[in-house]
Amino acid sequence: MAEYIDADHAREIASLEAHFVxxxxxxxxxxxxxxxxxxxxxxxxxxxxxxxxxxxxxxxxxxxxxxxxxxxxxxxxxxxxxxxxxxxxxxxxxxxxxxxxxxxxxxxxxxxxxxxxxxxxxxxxxxxxxxxxARLPGWQRALWLTRKTxxxxxxxxxxxxxxxxxxxxxxxxxxxxxxxxxxxxxxxxxxxxxxxxxxxxxxxxxxxxxxxxxxxxxxxxMVRSLYEHRAAAHPKARIAINEAGLAMRLLFLNNNFHLVHHDLPALPWFHLPRAYRMRREAYRQKCGGFVIGGYGVLLRHYAWRTTDTPEHPATG
Structure with a gap:
């Protein structure tokens, strides 16, 4: 089900959906x-x-x-x-x-x-x-931690x-x-x-x-899903916006604008960048600042370091 930021946003998306493309x-x-x-x-x-x-x-x-x-x-x-x-x-x-x-x-x-x-x-x-x-043996913990890089x-x-x-x-x-x-x-x-x-x-x-x-x-x-979700209190703050470059956007069909996709799952891939630009600041606030400046940023910061812990904090 589509989830719009406001009524104006709904009208803007409706205009995209009515487009010939x-x-x-x-x-x-x-x-x-x-x-x-x-x-x-x-x-x-x-x-x-x-x-x-x-x-x-x-x-x-x-x-x-x-x-x-x-x-x-x-x-x-x-x-x-x-x-x-x-x-x-x-x-x-x-x-x-x-x-x-x-x-x-x-x-x-x-x-x-x-x-x-x-x-x-x-x-x-x-x-x-x-x-x-808590029950996992050390080698399995090591695998989970490694997969977080x-x-x-x-x-x-x-x-x-x-x-x-x-x-x-x-x-x-x-x-x-x-x-x-x-x-x-x-x-x-x-x-x-x-x-x-x-x-x-x-x-x-x-x-x-x-x-x-x-x-x-x-x-x-699987690079795309490395850090497109995080364990956060608010559901929308769990979903990332990755402002990737053109090549990676094309490879992942703009699914790097992941919060936009979750809000508007029926919107085709070629409209996701425009839908994001229409409400860029609103989306950045909606995801609680979970904004990544491209996959190069992930490479620099998390090539060998974990993005976060594999243990879900809300299940303790």
Whole structure:
């Protein structure tokens, strides 16, 4: 549900929503074509030998990370009014690890600002319940603390996240909850077909695609969520505004303006910067000053230092 700062803000957003660009969503359609076309095009140039795999790999990583940003946009009701079509457009698992329908389900559950960051409720929290934190062995605490640094989030964030997802699925199956079994079967089958096709079409080994492309892509995508939420008393003060540069805004499809996205989740990605500029000072006050001056700031301050503690302060 949209949450406006005031009546004037609501009218301004309504004018954006009535715009031709919003109605047609042609920037999103161009984005879809660029990502899928770029991915297939890169496979083709590697296949015919125009580009060495070592040179193509960073471009594949960027495309797969960009695809994950696209998936986020599609699950919020873009670019069509048909949820099944939007889901179909985001379903191909270019980055392999996460079933899109599972991501869609958990992310929409995350959009409850009143319980943001709360362990056991917010499925995307980066915090641990105080009682659990007290019981964790030292090596697990070290992993959680490392993941609270930028370098740690890129390097060990992906395996920790994937492991948590697999453990969660295994526990559900052990309880007799088989609701997601068909989803996992479909996802596994499509991933196997994709890896097999990539290997036979472009000569890229399945293990190379997994370890050298999709793993770093997931790490790059996780940079955005390093410090986009914090444990604060007021729900809106838990959501960051990151005034990133153009390249990172494009990679993350302006989701760095994260409070704007949480307030207006149906607003398409290409309007988020303008919506922020319309009420910049109001948004900066609304988030309680949780404003970050770009991802370079995160790199300088938190490359090797933790953003905050993994122990959620409200659960002690």
């Amino acid at each position: 919003t109605r047609t969503e042609w920037p999103t359609w161009m984005l879809i074509a660029a990502i899928y076309g770029g991915w297939f095009g890169m496979l083709t140039v590697v296949r015919v030998g125009y580009l060495p795999l070592a040179v193509a790999t960073p471009l594949f990583i960027l495309l797969c990370a960009w695809h994950m940003s696209l998936q986020h946009e599609l699950l919020h009701g873009h670019p069509t009014r048909h949820a099944w079509l939007n889901m179909l457009l985001g379903w191909p698992p270019l980055a392999v690890w996460y079933p899109y329908s599972l991501y869609r389900e958990s992310h929409l559950a995350h959009h409850r600002d009143e319980v943001l960051t709360v362990p056991g409720i917010d499925p995307e929290t980066n915090y641990v319940h105080a009682e659990r934190w 930028l370098i740690g989030r890129i390097v060990i964030g992906p395996p920790m996240s994937v492991a948590a997802m697999i453990v969660g699925a295994a526990k559900a199956f052990a309880r007799g909850d088989w609701r997601h079994a068909p989803m996992w079967f479909r996802h596994g089958a499509v991933v196997a077909l994709l890896l097999n096709w990539v290997q036979h079409y472009a000569g890229i080994s399945w293990w190379y695609y997994l370890l050298a492309i999709t793993w770093p892509a997931l790490g790059l995508a």
